[in-house]
Amino acid sequence: MTKADVQKIVLDIIADIAPDEDLSQVKPDVRLRDQLELDSMDFLDIVMELRKQYSVHVPEDEYIHLASLDSCAEYLLPKLAAKA
Amino acid sequence: MQRSERSHYDVVIIGCGLSGLAAGIRLAHFGKKVLILEKHNAPGGLNSFYSIAGRKYDVGLHAVTNYVPRGTKGGTPLMRVLRQLRIDWEDFALIPQKTSRIQFPGVALNFDNDFQTLEASVAAAFPKSIEGFRKMVSILPTFDEALSHPNRSTSGRAFLKTYIQDPVLIDMLLCALCYYGSAREDDIDFSQLAVLFRSILMEGFARPAEGIRRIIRALLDRYRQTGGERQMKCAVTALNIKAGRVTSLTLSTGEVLTADTVLSSIGAVETFNLLSEKPEAAKPPIPGALSFVETLSHYPLALTQGLWEETIVFFSDHYPFCYRAPKELIDPGSGVICLSHNYAFKGEDIPTEGCLRVTALAHPQAWHKLDASTYAV
Ligand SMILES: Cc1cc2nc3c(=O)[nH]c(=O)nc-3n(C[C@H](O)[C@H](O)[C@H](O)COP(=O)(O)OP(=O)(O)OC[C@H]3O[C@@H](n4cnc5c(N)ncnc54)[C@H](O)[C@@H]3O)c2cc1C
Numbered sequence: 001m002t003k004a005d006v007q008k009i010v011l012d013i014i015a016d017i018a019p020d021e022d023l024s025q026v027k028p029d030v031r032l033r034d035q036l037e038l039d040s041m042d043f044l045d046i047v048m049e050l051r052k053q054y055s056v057h058v059p060e061d062e063y064i065h066l067a068s069l070d071s072c073a074e075y076l077l078p079k080l081a082a083k084a
Numbered sequence: 085m086q087r088s089e090r091s092h093y094d095v096v097i098i099g100c101g102l103s104g105l106a107a108g109i110r111l112a113h114f115g116k117k118v119l120i121l122e123k124h125n126a127p128g129g130l131n132s133f134y135s136i137a138g139r140k141y142d143v144g145l146h147a148v149t150n151y152v153p154r155g156t157k158g159g160t161p162l163m164r165v166l167r168q169l170r171i172d173w174e175d176f177a178l179i180p181q182k183t184s185r186i187q188f189p190g191v192a193l194n195f196d197n198d199f200q201t202l203e204a205s206v207a208a209a210f211p212k213s214i215e216g217f218r219k220m221v222s223i224l225p226t227f228d229e230a231l232s233h234p235n236r237s238t239s240g241r242a243f244l245k246t247y248i249q250d251p252v253l254i255d256m257l258l259c260a261l262c263y264y265g266s267a268r269e270d271d272i273d274f275s276q277l278a279v280l281f282r283s284i285l286m287e288g289f290a291r292p293a294e295g296i297r298r299i300i301r302a303l304l305d306r307y308r309q310t311g312g313e314r315q316m317k318c319a320v321t322a323l324n325i326k327a328g329r330v331t332s333l334t335l336s337t338g339e340v341l342t343a344d345t346v347l348s349s350i351g352a353v354e355t356f357n358l359l360s361e362k363p364e365a366a367k368p369p370i371p372g373a374l375s376f377v378e379t380l381s382h383y384p385l386a387l388t389q390g391l392w393e394e395t396i397v398f399f400s401d402h403y404p405f406c407y408r409a410p411k412e413l414i415d416p417g418s419g420v421i422c423l424s425h426n427y428a429f430k431g432e433d434i435p436t437e438g439c440l441r442v443t444a445l446a447h448p449q450a451w452h453k454l455d456a457s458t459y460a461v
């Protein structure tokens with residue numbers, strides 16, 4: 001699994017949660033909130049999908065690592081790789 | 085899914101109305117074992133549906149409020165609800181209103197799904213108050229702010245008075261907002277005022293051609309797909325308390341269920357009445373003072389041509405506006421008129437009949453004294 005795979009996983013989850021957002025131009029180094037309309041409830045949904053689909057648990061005080069696609073990849077790669 | 089064999093749930097929800105269903109979908113999404121219990125055979129609660137003599141009716145639906153065009157940004161309630169329930173825009177099939185009106189003796193305000201229409205109408209009818217009106221709009225709390233606002237239970241009327249000079253304009257705004265959401269006589273809670281002003285006057289009205297059935301079907305489908313369970317024709321008859329907590333529910337079937345959490349959507353008074361023992365410190369909730377009756381009539385569509393184009397008309401045939409429980413069966417002096425054929429339907433959605441729905445304040449005790457066979461259809 002690569003960082004690109006992790007970014008794709010996160011983008012696929014966002015596509016399910018927010019089908020009305022255009023995800024084709026998302027910049028990996030910019031905060032997701034600054035380029036997409038995602039509120040705190042949407043981040044809860046992202047965390048939930050990570051748990052449901054990949055059994056990855058993200059504790060509340062670590063949500064901050066989900067800020068951008070780059071930080072998601074950094075943070076989730078070891079967790080996802082451990083499960084794979 | 086209908087009910088499984090289990091007798092313990094993470095969450096049991098009392099009531100399969102719109103809020104019970106919405107809560108059920110969210111909880112099931114989060115992997116909770118959820119059961120919705122509903123005493124009626126049909127889902128939907130106050131926004132349910134029925135048929136008489138081959139015609140389909142909605143129990144209550146005049147308009148879905150908070151309508152914004154597809155793709156609207158800014159986290160408006162409709163878009164947030166659809167997203168959080170993962171329901172596609174098409175699934176509600178909302179058709180916007182044409183135009184609506186607030187009618188008082190000798191003066192009318194027009195509004196539609198574009199706020200500028202109302203602003204222009206206020207400016208034309210109440211030129212002295214337009215500045216104050218704009219000021220009021222600019223400081224109106226957002227939806228989220230309103231619900232947790234420190235002044236949420238204060239007088240909405242007093243708030244309007246601080247900005248708007250003309251007392252007739254204040255009453256006209258109150259007429260629309262009270263009928264769509266105040267349980268308080270001659271006034272409205274400040275938080276409700278902010279929420280309804282945005283929902284009705286700044287966002288707008290729409291409706292599925294099929295009425296509420298369409299929306300309930302979308303919610304039920306979603307609830308089923310997420311693995312939620314429900315049991316219909318099954319009332320909760322008691323909430324059993326041990327050590328200050330609800331630990332089990334007794335059902336009309338005689339069964340007893342346990343749940344980690346119980347959510348009730350049936351109203352504060354109704355929920356309080358189900359408690360097996362009343363907490364000593366708790367004051368019983370006070371029921372609202374206001375009730376309504378609605379009458380519905382049908383017309384061949386041709387008869388409605390050339391008449392009103394409005395979708396909703398809030399009216400009072402007297403000033404000052406009076407929003408109080410009447411002494412008679414009903415108070416016909418003010419109310420809401422809904423012409424549900426006057427949405428911007430196209431093609432096969434155009435209804436074959438016109439429907440006139442009139443809402444008026446009622447005196448429930450007077451109705452309860454009547455023999456139902458004298459007015460039943
Ligand atoms: C005539 C009328 C017109 C309306 N028009 C509109 C409109 O145009 N637009 C709009 O947005 N809103 C409208 N409303 C308001 C809207 O219908 C309600 O706000 C909404 O339906 C409330 O939903 P709810 O799920 O919170 O509660 P409810 O719909 O009241 O749901 C509660 C459910 O609990 C069930 N229940 C009760 N007791 C028990 C028990 N002991 N055990 C099991 N189940 C139980 C009930 O049968 C019901 O199904 C209207 C309301 C009325 C009455």
